[in-house]
Amino acid sequence: MLLEIKNIDTYYGRARALENVSLGIEEKSLVTILGANGSGKSTLLNTISGILKPAKGTMIFEGQPISSLSTDAIVKLGISQCPEGRRLFPEMTVMQNLRLGAYVRRADREGVEKDVERVCEFFPVLRERRDQFAGTMSGGEQQMLAIGRALMCRPKLLLLDEPSLGLAPLVVAKIFEVIQEINQSGTAICLVEQNASMAIKIASKGYVLESGTIVLAGTREELQEDPKVKKAYLGV
Amino acid sequence: MELFFQQLLNGIMLGSVYSLVALGLTLIYGILHVPNFAHGVLYMLGAYLAYLMVSALGFNFWVAMLLTMVILAVIGMLIERLVFRPLMEAPHLNSFIAAIGLIYIIENGALILWGPDFKRFPAVYDQLYHFLGITITLHRIIIVLTAISLIVIMQLFIKKTTLGATIVATAQDRIGARLAGINVERVGLITFGIGTALAAAAGVLIGPILLVYPSMGSALILKAFVIIILGGMGSIPGAIIGGFILGIIESLGGGYLTTQYNEVLAFGVLVTVLAIRPTGLFGKAH
Amino acid sequence: MKKNILKTYLVPAIAVIAALLVPLFIENRYVYHLLIMACIWGIAATSMNLIMGYAGQVNLAHGAFFGIGAYAAGLLTLKLGFSFWGALPFACIIAAIFGLLVGLPALRTKGSYFAIGTLCFGVIVTVIIDRWDTLTEGQRGLMGIPSPENIPLPFGSAITFENNMVATYYLLLLFLILTVLIIYRIAGSLSGRTFKAVRENEDLAASIGISPFRTKLIAFIASTFFAGLAGALYASYIGFLSPEISDFHVTFEILIYTMIGGIGTMAGPIIGAMILPVISETLHALAAYRMVAYGILLVMVIIFFPSGIAGGIKLLRARWASSKQ
Ligand SMILES: Nc1ncnc2c1ncn2[C@@H]1O[C@H](COP(=O)(O)OP(=O)(O)OP(=O)(O)O)[C@@H](O)[C@H]1O
Numbered sequence: 099m100l101l102e103i104k105n106i107d108t109y110y111g112r113a114r115a116l117e118n119v120s121l122g123i124e125e126k127s128l129v130t131i132l133g134a135n136g137s138g139k140s141t142l143l144n145t146i147s148g149i150l151k152p153a154k155g156t157m158i159f160e161g162q163p164i165s166s167l168s169t170d171a172i173v174k175l176g177i178s179q180c181p182e183g184r185r186l187f188p189e190m191t192v193m194q195n196l197r198l199g200a201y202v203r204r205a206d207r208e209g210v211e212k213d214v215e216r217v218c219e220f221f222p223v224l225r226e227r228r229d230q231f232a233g234t235m236s237g238g239e240q241q242m243l244a245i246g247r248a249l250m251c252r253p254k255l256l257l258l259d260e261p262s263l264g265l266a267p268l269v270v271a272k273i274f275e276v277i278q279e280i281n282q283s284g285t286a287i288c289l290v291e292q293n294a295s296m297a298i299k300i301a302s303k304g305y306v307l308e309s310g311t312i313v314l315a316g317t318r319e320e321l322q323e324d325p326k327v328k329k330a331y332l333g334v
Numbered sequence: 335m336e337l338f339f340q341q342l343l344n345g346i347m348l349g350s351v352y353s354l355v356a357l358g359l360t361l362i363y364g365i366l367h368v369p370n371f372a373h374g375v376l377y378m379l380g381a382y383l384a385y386l387m388v389s390a391l392g393f394n395f396w397v398a399m400l401l402t403m404v405i406l407a408v409i410g411m412l413i414e415r416l417v418f419r420p421l422m423e424a425p426h427l428n429s430f431i432a433a434i435g436l437i438y439i440i441e442n443g444a445l446i447l448w449g450p451d452f453k454r455f456p457a458v459y460d461q462l463y464h465f466l467g468i469t470i471t472l473h474r475i476i477i478v479l480t481a482i483s484l485i486v487i488m489q490l491f492i493k494k495t496t497l498g499a500t501i502v503a504t505a506q507d508r509i510g511a512r513l514a515g516i517n518v519e520r521v522g523l524i525t526f527g528i529g530t531a532l533a534a535a536a537g538v539l540i541g542p543i544l545l546v547y548p549s550m551g552s553a554l555i556l557k558a559f560v561i562i563i564l565g566g567m568g569s570i571p572g573a574i575i576g577g578f579i580l581g582i583i584e585s586l587g588g589g590y591l592t593t594q595y596n597e598v599l600a601f602g603v604l605v606t607v608l609a610i611r612p613t614g615l616f617g618k619a620h
Numbered sequence: 621m622k623k624n625i626l627k628t629y630l631v632p633a634i635a636v637i638a639a640l641l642v643p644l645f646i647e648n649r650y651v652y653h654l655l656i657m658a659c660i661w662g663i664a665a666t667s668m669n670l671i672m673g674y675a676g677q678v679n680l681a682h683g684a685f686f687g688i689g690a691y692a693a694g695l696l697t698l699k700l701g702f703s704f705w706g707a708l709p710f711a712c713i714i715a716a717i718f719g720l721l722v723g724l725p726a727l728r729t730k731g732s733y734f735a736i737g738t739l740c741f742g743v744i745v746t747v748i749i750d751r752w753d754t755l756t757e758g759q760r761g762l763m764g765i766p767s768p769e770n771i772p773l774p775f776g777s778a779i780t781f782e783n784n785m786v787a788t789y790y791l792l793l794l795f796l797i798l799t800v801l802i803i804y805r806i807a808g809s810l811s812g813r814t815f816k817a818v819r820e821n822e823d824l825a826a827s828i829g830i831s832p833f834r835t836k837l838i839a840f841i842a843s844t845f846f847a848g849l850a851g852a853l854y855a856s857y858i859g860f861l862s863p864e865i866s867d868f869h870v871t872f873e874i875l876i877y878t879m880i881g882g883i884g885t886m887a888g889p890i891i892g893a894m895i896l897p898v899i900s901e902t903l904h905a906l907a908a909y910r911m912v913a914y915g916i917l918l919v920m921v922i923i924f925f926p927s928g929i930a931g932g933i934k935l936l937r938a939r940w941a942s943s944k945q
């Protein structure tokens with residue numbers, strides 16, 4: 099198991115947003131997390147990334163407990179997130195954003211340049227726009243940059259928070275293609291998506307969150323067959 | 335015409351010092367999002383330390399300046415660590431007030447240690463130069479050149495180094511910076527150190543001209559805030575250009591307009607600007 | 621429910637009764653002086669609490685409004701021959717008018733901009749008072765501001781205030797109580813919830829139909845009105861004014877009373893205004909040391925007990941209550 103989460107609770111002030119959440123992500127697998135708005139998906143990713151601290155429970159990444167680590171230490175271990183709202187550096191160029199994504203491995207200059215190339219292979223727009231400020235790019239372009247930036251630290255686990263949000267179907271298809279490619283090249287992915295049918299199709303395993311607790315877990319086939327998932331998320 | 339050039343030169347000199355102070359302030363604001371009212375007393379402390387090194391210990395002016403910058407950088411980092419970081423999550427009001435507390439501590443600490451009287455630096459670089467009917471001391475030229483060099487070094491540091499980039503990134507999106515693996519706490523610490531060192535440098539530079547006394551920071555800090563509000567809170571070019579503009583306006587205003595209300599000219603400008611544009615001249619809408 | 625009412629009013633009632641009974645036990649003029657000053661600073665701090673603690677706006681010109689009230693009272697009595705009683709309401713109103721004029725533009729700014737904008741306004745006020753010496757006497761100061769005139773009573777007697785510490789004390793206590801009642805009425809009627817909403821999130825407040833601007837403006841004007849009242853009472857009690865009474869040290873002083881007493885609580889500012897000036901006066905000779913101590917206290921309080929003494933007491937009581945259960 100690459101990441102193993104056991105019984106975590108996360109609070110905003112006094113409001114509990116996650117309750118007794120447990121899940122596991124295998125090496126090189128693609129896991130999806132489904133849930134309605136406000137069910138706690140982003141909270142879960144932010145807890146894994148150390149932006150939020152769980153009040154109880156454990157998180158073990160490659161055998162090492164990470165719940166008390168700071169975000170930058172967690173990134174260094176190999177968990178990277180492409181967050182909700184993208185969180186780019188708006189007044190920095192595309193290239194500067196990408197390079198800062200590789201901050202934790204900045205010593206490896208050659209490797210970083212190679213990865214810039216790799217990201218630009220995935221998203222050729224980024225090469226065209228290399229000197230444009232991130233804040234002035236279109237939503238879709240920003241989303242690609244955000245994914246690209248998250249890739250730059252060569253994560254072992256990539257957390258993606260609704261990467262298809264607000265994008266045109268063509269762009270969504272493109273992004274899903276890239277996600278699969280990244281996964282096939284050996285990076286485990288935890289994908290949060292509203293676009294459940296597409297997400298389940300490419301995932302090997304999935305979890306369903308409902309008001310902060312996991313109500314269902316299963317393989318792709320199990321989820322696809324589950325009547326509740328069918329009704330609530332697949333719309334059939 | 336001679337008066338004009340004389341005042342202009344004075345303005346540039348004053349402006350270069352304002353720029354240094356405002357630059358440090360705006361860097362810190364960019365990271366902490368809290369106006370550090372204590373910036374002015376740190377500038378004062380810098381002037382005192384250098385004065386003591388030069389007059390009591392007989393240090394060379396430049397050695398004193400460098401040492402002072404290092405010491406003040408350490409003090410700035412201590413302040414960040416002990417006072418501002420614990421207040422990071424609290425309402426902004428709390429950091430405001432903590433800064434005011436720091437002013438009380440440092441300004442009155444200086445008063446206790448060194449007394450209320452004005453201290454005069456031993457004369458350094460007081461050769462006079464005359465040209466085009468203007469008189470200027472070498473020290474003033476040195477102030478301008480040193481301040482500008484420091485500003486250029488800072489610009490290069492921010493633009494060209496990774497550490498500089500992390501400062502800018504943290505100011506632009508703190509959470510984004512954390513997710514990129516940047517240790518934003520360390521960035522805050524370093525920024526506070528650098529900003530304070532710049533204030534100290536300004537104090538050391540201007541000390542020999544304006545004399546050194548405990549409340550020398552109070553008037554300056556407000557002006558520095560006027561500059562960074564007008565230049566756009568957190569904006570680096572805004573702070574630099576704004577500093578020069580204010581120095582020149584003040585100097586020309588003092589030469590031509592009222593001398594009686596000269597010191598509040600800047601504040602009047604600010605109050606008027608804010609009344610018309612609540613987010614400052616170059617500030618973005620919230 | 622009944623118990624609750626009793627609980628809310630019990631402590632204030634005891635405090636008021638205790639304050640009223642003070643003259644039975646005390647004759648020392650100096651103690652009266654301290655009590656009177658506590659009332660004046662209590663009014664100033666309570667009014668600051670309205671704008672800062674409840675509306676969340678860091679008004680750093682509070683001392684300037686205090687000074688405006690003081691100078692208005694001084695100038696009206698000395699230069700225009702007003703009686704104290706005639707000048708008092710005008711002084712408050714003048715301060716409030718300045719409050720309106722400053723508040724209208726200033727409250728459109730936010731956070732740091734507001735704080736620094738008001739701080740600048742405060743400096744300008746002090747400099748004008750200092751330099752416009754044909755009106756204000758500048759550095760020479762205004763001297764001989766009268767005490768309140770006698771209040772006639774039936775049967776030919778009268779309450780005199782001049783050199784009468786007990787009467788002056790009662791008068792100021794009355795003003796303090798009135799201020800507290802009115803300010804917390806305002807805080808309540810603008811609804812604590814409204815204020816909290818404004819303080820916590822202006823956009824949210826606006827989205828649920830609360831006009832943050834109007835709410836803030838009302839709070840600001842009321843707060844400057846009472847800052848003016850405190851200033852006018854100060855002018856008459858001390859009898860002498862100099863420009864420093866309007867400067868930012870005064871703002872900071874009031875701020876310290878409010879913070880250490882407990883911002884956002886009713887008792888806090890008054891507690892602060894009672895305790896700290898006493899410390900100041902006892903350490904008078906050691907002014908600089910006192911300021912350093914204040915500074916350290918302020919920083920410690922803000923980090924470790926952000927709701928001050930009053931908030932700390934509340935917390936202890938809550939803890940005690942829950943430990944009993
Ligand atoms: N900063 C916050 N402060 C308080 N409560 C929050 C905060 N952020 C989220 N919440 C609450 O926590 C719960 C979970 O929020 P979260 O953002 O994790 O939902 P989500 O599943 O990502 O929703 P969406 O699909 O809309 O992005 C929600 O009820 C939300 O209101």
Ligand SMILES: [Mg+2]
Nearest residue numbers: 139140141182
């Ligand atoms: Mg979300």
